[in-house]
Amino acid sequence: MAQAWRCAGLRWVGAEPVLMWEGGRRSALPRGKRVAFGVMTGGVRTCVGARGNRCPTRAVVSGRSTGARCEECARLDRAHSVAADTIADDPRPYHVYLAWFGPGMxxxxxxxxxxxxARLLEQGAVCFSWLGRGPLMAARRAEELLxxxxxxxxRIAYADKRVxxxxxxxxxxxxxxxAESHARAVALDGWPxxxxxxPCRTVDHAGVFGLDGLPGAYGVVSELVEGGTVGGTVLAVAGPDLHLATGRGVVVLDTRLMTGWELVAVEAGEQGEQEVLAVPVRELTRGGGDVQDGLF
Known part of the structure; x- marks a missing residue:
């Protein structure tokens, strides 16, 4: 019986995307690598917990959830998030940034x-520039001003970024x-x-992500399912998204959908390339919310 590994999500280590597995194992995801995995038959997707702690009930969560957390763990994780505006006494300095994902985005x-x-790589920002630097509450006020x-x-929906x-x-x-947005921002009155x-210094991630010459995708994986399989060749990795060349065309897999599942490797010769993509796929369109050493 093939060994199963529980996915802990994608992490950017420096400028390299790496899939993490429960227990600390990791799998690098360079462009051109073939990946193929299956979801355990009879398995269920369970909550990944919060703040480094396991979910006390190992609750079952929806296959479509990008957070992979039950209601209680999601509440706990959000309560300790800087983005939730619940932390006011963090002494660390903060950057305010402008991130660009596409024309007008x-x-x-x-x-x-x-x-x-790291945060810009995690979001899939094609390019960005810092705007300011200072205490957390000053950074918050500047963010609200802008x-x-x-x-x-x-926030920009992942559905819009991908297309x-x-x-x-x-x-x-x-x-x-x-640069135009940066100039307008720093000219505003009311900065803390x-x-x-x-100063504006644009950093471009298109090369890091592999976006130059990237072919368009026909669809995006909407969820993983028990017994389902995914396989293809990595064309690009942007934020949490893998752009994979499969026998059915290019598809986008949000690796956040992998967390909480027990996955097994699928050998290259086990199934035809046409059959290896056996999970629900929806059309890639704008709009909508999403908002071993390893398997491969």
Missing amino acids: VKVGITAVERGP RAALGVPD VRSALPEAGERAAEV ESLERV
Whole structure:
């Protein structure tokens, strides 16, 4: 019987995407790598817990949930999240940033300075620039100022990010849009005095993600299911998303859907490439919420 591994999600280690497994194992995901896995027959997807702690009830969660947490663990995780605006006394310095995902798709956010660009890689930001640096509450006030004065959101749906990745403008156009938004932002009145403005220096992740020449995807995996299989060749990795070339065409797999499942390896010769993608796939369109050493 094939050994099963419980997925703990994708993590960006430096500028490299790595799938994590319960127990600390990891699998690198370089472009060109073939991945193939199956969901355990008779298995269920269980809550991944919160803040590094296991779910006390090992609750069963929906296959469509990107959070893979039960209601109680989701509440606990959110209560300790900087994004939830429940932490006010964090002494660490924070960056305010502008992230660009596609034409007209710029968002503002904050991240701890010590994390560097990790948050931008996790979100799949094609390019970004820092805007400011300072205490957490000053960074929060600046974020709110930009959202109100410039109409810049703090969230962009993954459905919208995915559909534009294969048709991005040239790097110069991307940088110009970031620079324009940056100039408008730093010219605003009302910046907190304790927040240092940072010059615009655009960092582009298209090469890191593998987006240059990326073919368009026809669909996105909507959920994993008991007994289902997924396989293909990695074309790009952006944020939590794998763009895979399969026998049915290019599909996007949000690796957050893998967490909480027990998965087994599928050998390359076991199934035809046409059959290895045996999970629900929906059309890739804009809009909508989503908001061994390893298997491969």
